[in-house]
Amino acid sequence: MCRFVFPGDTNHLGTLYGGTLMAWMDSAAAVAGVRRAGSVAVVTAAVDRLEFRVAIREGELVELVARVDSVGRTSMQVVVEAHREDPAGHTRELCTTGVFTMVALGADGRPTAVRD
Ligand SMILES: CC(C)(COP(=O)(O)OP(=O)(O)OC[C@H]1O[C@@H](n2cnc3c(N)ncnc32)[C@H](O)[C@@H]1OP(=O)(O)O)[C@@H](O)C(=O)NCCC(=O)NCCS
Numbered sequence: 001m002c003r004f005v006f007p008g009d010t011n012h013l014g015t016l017y018g019g020t021l022m023a024w025m026d027s028a029a030a031v032a033g034v035r036r037a038g039s040v041a042v043v044t045a046a047v048d049r050l051e052f053r054v055a056i057r058e059g060e061l062v063e064l065v066a067r068v069d070s071v072g073r074t075s076m077q078v079v080v081e082a083h084r085e086d087p088a089g090h091t092r093e094l095c096t097t098g099v100f101t102m103v104a105l106g107a108d109g110r111p112t113a114v115r116d
Pocket of ligand 1: 042110
């Protein structure tokens with residue numbers, strides 16, 4: 001997923017608000033989890049090791065890369081990276097990482113086995 005950082009996405013320092021970036025990363029993790037589970041009924045159970053290493057500025061492009069790292073019975077560990085790019089596309093830098101635990105739900109709303 002790619003997002004531009006608009007003025008409404010930033011804090012008083014002119015950099016991307018952390019809560020907004022977390023929401024974007026959660027969305028990317030959900031897409032990866034939904035694809036792996038083969039169902040849209042996937043929820044976020046936990047977020048670990050969220051590290052904001054480099055600030056992202058207004059006007060930059062953010063690329064979110066999410067991949068399923070491992071699968072349990074009903075849960076999936078999804079590693080998400082946020083990279084910043086200048087809009088001309090000449091530079092790309094890893095800024096934020098996190099590990100999202102996504103859980104597949106059945107029709108009863110309870111955790112259900114992720115397909116093989
Ligand atoms: C996530 C949720 C479905 C887990 O329900 P639960 O009754 O605790 O389910 P279980 O104990 O059977 O755990 C299900 C799986 O989730 C994992 N899990 C549950 N809580 C976890 C946590 N805090 N951290 C890591 N993994 C967790 C379990 O290890 C298990 O994995 P496995 O089946 O691969 O071994 C439930 O807590 C829930 O609905 N939470 C709210 C989710 C939500 O609203 N998210 C935000 C919006 S998407």
